Amino acid sequence: MDAGDAVVVAEDLRKAYGDHLAVDGVSLSIRSGEVFALIGPNGAGKTTLIRALTGTTRPDSGSATILGTGPEAVDRDRIGVLPQSFSPPERLTARELLAYYAGLYDDAREPDTVLREVGLADAGNTRYENLSGGQQRRLCVGTALVNDPDVVIMDEPTTGIDPAGRRTVRGLVDSLAAGGTTVLVSTHDMAEAEGMADRVGLLADGDLVACDPPETLIAEYAGESRLVVETDATLEGVDYPTRTVAGGVVVEGVDPTGIGGVVAALEERGIEYTGIAWSEPDLEDVYMELAGEVEGVRTGRSGEVGFDEADVGPAGAGTGGESAR
């Protein structure tokens, strides 16, 4: 990447709380107009990294740069930030609240335009405290966009927002990026990250363990598309490698044209099954491959990760007591 093109830059950022290293020497560079999604387990360091990048926490070492300057010196008119925890004045209506934040900038957008964008056109006169949790979060997203920023940094913008609202936010991010805005978001929604981001960075234990376009990560870490047969039986005589997981058998290396052959083999051998599911590798598989074991360690249940999560994941990921890494 051309260094001059970089809009948000972390260089060897490090931040510890006591003896816990929350961010352990992270370097990344987000270019102009790029949508970058940060993913990773709870406590991985996403918020700490975002706070260091936006100047709300001081890193112990390393540097953060936004639009060519330190976060404390960046032109506030050019940046929109949505923190993970954000408590705006509760007694203001949605419209008043956007007008209040708009008033903090030299140049700002019409509150009603922003209300429409975040799907709150009908809630302009409702006090913040009387909005639902998801509506409040939508409004908070709006406050980050009210100054028409060049760089938008949002920590879990869609947490608490319903599926249709998530699509709205995703559409917003798409149109921001189409207009040249640089966007950094953190999210626990893998489909959202995969769908909206040009690049995804996965943080685990304060380390940026992977950072690439979603399709590159999927090709590298997510394994093959696979067929999951829900059965108690073992599958003999199927022309593909299989592995038994909780609740069924994963048939690997089948392409869609091979599904019929597998079903025929099951019928021929009288193998009972309750369902068959086809699964394409996706970013959730990447997550489970690179960070899935964290949950097993935390819960003391390594190797017992649920069927939906790891068992339908890449070959060898989190099943049968194997390490996910």
Ligand SMILES: Nc1ncnc2c1ncn2[C@@H]1O[C@H](COP(=O)(O)OP(=O)(O)OP(=O)(O)O)[C@@H](O)[C@H]1O
């Ligand atoms: N102000 C703080 N004081 C002490 N420890 C902190 C503080 N902020 C964060 N931590 C610790 O730093 C680590 C990283 O936390 P952080 O909030 O950055 O994680 P995260 O990836 O954003 O998690 P989540 O997905 O749950 O939001 C955690 O172990 C957390 O307990």
